[in-house]
Amino acid sequence: MFYRLSGTYHTSYQADRKLWKIPTDRWLVIALLVLALLAPLFVSPLYLGSYVLPWVIWSAAALSLTLLMGLAGQLHFGFAAVMAIGAYASIHLVRAGVPFELALLLSGLISAVIGAIFGGAALRVKGLYLVMATLAMQYLVDWVVVNVPAISGGAHATLRTPAVSFLFLPIESLAARYWLALGWAVLLTVFFMNVKRTSFGRALVAIRDKDFAAAVIGVDPFKTKLMAFFTSSFMGGVTGAILAFCFYRAVTPEQFGFNVSIQLVAMVLVGGLGSVIGSWLGAGFVLLAPIFLTNLVSGLAASGWVPVSQNFLSHLPLMIYGAMIIGFLLLEPLGLAKIYDNIRKYFLVWPFRHARS
């Protein structure tokens, strides 16, 4: 019924290799993209600046992390540190007179190099031990940022981003900042969907599933793992720079603390490991659910529906949020992406029951 399949034939290899083979999917994506591009016209500044913009940027961050965790199977609990390197590198580069476009690329490269060095641990250890190694990266980067005033910006450890323009578009107005962030997130999304179809993407999956089996069939684990850390850290570094220039516009060490790393891991897990739509849904959920719940509960309290103390009032959204995460993961351990997939499959053959996928 919806997602109509009848009349859709793939008569060439090219047609069969399309990203969205079903016309409805294609139209949905185009419609969403148009809506997203036009968002500054019809979304109020409050919602654009405090909801949509951070959502877009954190989705890009979740996509960067899920490349490493979902595709390559390498756990990373220090991804906020990778973003911090990108953010600080970009600000210092722009201040040194490097054009913003180039500074974005260079900050990505710097993150990629440092990220790959720490990723070297992955050559020796796996699983929980790798988690420990990446945690060490988080704390080392935190420590260096806080303790080197030349990086963090002196007494109050706040660095404001200088005024910049991207391809002659001044990154000053909310709309301009949003479009730049959206452009980067869309670029990452397209890249991610395509990387799965390349030999590099298949090598990552082989490494994830069993690294010595991958070695037997000719995938070099040494190279592939380092490449995974390099690529993912590059993406994360540029995202950190985008976060600094488009959203915060003043960088402090707390913005890239350990709790942010955990949030990123939560986004990837709640959304669904290694999934594109999961990264978007997961980022939206982890970032925005606490805000919506806080406002909802405060609204109810203001109208006298929940007469409780301020302290309890503040913790109530957290309890609901926690219950929601457990609920979603119990309902569907593969994350929000799988929930969407189930719904889509249901409508694929609706009103009949069984889907072939």
Next chain:
Amino acid sequence: MTFLRKLALTTALVAGLSAPVAAEDVKFGLLQDFTAVYTFVTGQYNQGQQDYLALANAEGLLGEGNSVTAIVRDTGNQPQRGIEAYNRAKEEGAILFDFLSTPVSAAILDQAQADKNIVITPAHGRGDASDGTVFPYVFPMLPTYWAQAANLIEHMKNNGGLEGKKIAIVHIDSPFGREPGPILEALSEQEGFEFQAFPYASPGNEQSAAWSEVRRYRPDYVLIWGAGGGQAVSVRTAIQNGIAPEQIHSVIWLAETDAANVGPQMKGVKRFEATAAGTDLPIIQRIQEKVIAAGKGSGDQANVGNSYYNLGVATMAVAVEAARLGMEGGQPLTGETLKAGFEKISGFDAEGLMPAVTYTAEDHQGGGAGRVSEWDGEKWVPVSEWHAAYPELIRQVIEESAAKYKEGN
């Protein structure tokens, strides 16, 4: 997207319906961290703020028909949630904000200045925001950490002397912990003492490594610079390492809860205070009478009169006074008139709750006066008079740092 907007709209509508209607309803955004890092202070502090606003409304301090409303939200110490809460409260009409969180304040400072909204940063945030010429809409309001350090050092000077003495500064390893550094540096030359810094890792649940170093250093005085649970650990570990409670001097973040956690050995420990503690103050008495007894209190009655509760009361007493002065002459209250109201405040001491403060267009710290108090086993007893220590030095540090901010840091 439309779903999100609808949901949010409903929320806003529900929240909006319940707002009281008045001639002028002044809105303050108290968007604080109730659930993450600042939980040790926020609960009592915010309770004091809300109770004082209730008192102001009960007594009609803002004039006939006018009222003041607090918009209270949790930000969880996360900048992106603070930005959302700020933007929303701004739409609801708030003109004064208190985030009680350094990262959130830092993320919003520039935006609030551009929007001409007041941000008060009592006992948190940037000390150099005291320079009103560079930060026209930011009011640190109470003594900065620099002023606190100077006040404590001066107390040591007046009680035992500083010439040739050794001070150990044991601090949390964060920008906040490093704040007293420049003051100690400047004063050590001037007063002829030596000092050494001993950082411990955040959050400070375990400090024995730092304190065994301190013991080897054999300090005459100890300055502890941390917050929350780490403070009680500092005092306890110091005493275990043979440091007498009388030698310990703390930043403003040491309160009744910490004393209860440390136990009887806490007796003799000193701290800086910006507001008087206890219920034996006219303003607190009136809160008990008109707010608590009337059942309009916003939290646990046992907290009334605590150090952090009184701190919250003081911040709102100053803010309401500024609003009152800003509305004089009948003009509507905006960020700009509220700023003017702040700068009209002169010699205001909230009936003895705090030292007399005077704000000018240049000085948004209000003079930086405070005092030192000592834990006598049951309560905090003041051991010095309200005064500002080394005001010229503090002003110089403020202006130097503000100049750097102006350049872009």
